[in-house]
Every structure is written in structure tokens, then in C-alpha cells.
Amino acid sequence: MIEAVDFRKGTKILYKGDPYEVVDFQHSLRGRGRGKVWAKLKNLRTGNVLEETFSSSEQFEEPDLEDADMQYLYEEDDWYVFMDTNTYEQYRFPKASIGDAKWFLKEGETYRILLWNGQPLSVELPTFMVLTVVETEPAVRGDTVTNVTKKATLETGLVVKVPLFISEGEKIKVDTRTLEYISRA
DSSP, rough: EEEEOOOOOOOOOEEEEEEEEEEEEEEEESSSOOOOEEEEEEEETOOEEEEEEETTTTTTBOOOOEEEEEEEEEETOOOOEEEEEETEEEEEEHHHHHGGGGGGGOHHHHHEEETTTTEEEEEEOOOOOEEEEEEEOOOOTTTOOOEEEEEEEETSEEEEEEEOOOTTTEEEETTTTTTTEEEOO
């Protein structure tokens, strides 16, 4: 059991039947009586964020969360299909629950998936990924006076701004948190 007074950023709790992650919190103590804990909680299943106030002695169960390595197989209608590399069981993610991770899903690649009661919750991406540029404009000679960029479409469909010297077929490193170009790979 986790007490509200033990909340830290990233703490995961079971609240109202759903798994939540503490995004932000603040303890407040009064002159008399028990303290209060204000917390901003993110629902790991739906992605909704809510703010609640708890008594400092209120207790919560830990959700039954587990990590599994899964291979991304394919996209089907409104679903992304993954396969557990240990059990070969297939899991289907609704497209809405994947978010920006969709720009980094490559068929055959293995990703860490967060599961709750056997249901997939989220895809954990590495901080940087290497992707191939499939389409970009050619560089124009003389456009190098300042830090000029151009748009490039990557193999997953993501469009990022890259320096002029990047051409089609090159591999680049992209930050998965900001969706920005980092460097050549």
C-alpha cells in the first residue's frame, strides 16, 4: 500500500479502479490536524489528467503493471498489432492510445510495452531513433548564410526540419520526445 504522503513524481497507484501515475504533487501541513496532499494524476489507460486532494494518511494499492518486450508487426484499420517476443501472443493497441509514438513504429522492431492486467497501456520509446529520409528538397547552392532548414519526410511518415546538407536516403537521429532532428546517424 502507498500512502498519499509518500507520493513522488512517477509513482503509480490504483485509483477508482484505474492505474494512475503521479505527474505532480504538493504536501501541505496545517497547524492542527492531518496534512493534505494535492496531486495531479494521469490515467495510464486513457491519458486523461485530473487533480485531486487527499488526506496524507489515505492509502492506495499498487497497480499490477509489468513491462514486456514486444515486436511491432503491422497496422490494421484502427489498431497497431504487437507480438510478445517470449510467448508469441499478439496484442492490439487502439491508434488513439499510441499518440506520437506512431511516428517511430517500424515493422520488425522491438519495443518495451507497459501492460496492466494483460492489457497494453503504452509504448516506451528510446530517447533517440535512427530513421531514413525518403523525401526532401534538393539543397540550393548559396543558401548557407544562416542556419537554414528544409522539410524532410522520414520512412515512418514523420516530417521534420533538417539542415540543407541532408539528402534522400540518409539516416538521421531524431529525438522521440520533441520530434526534432538531432544529427546524422
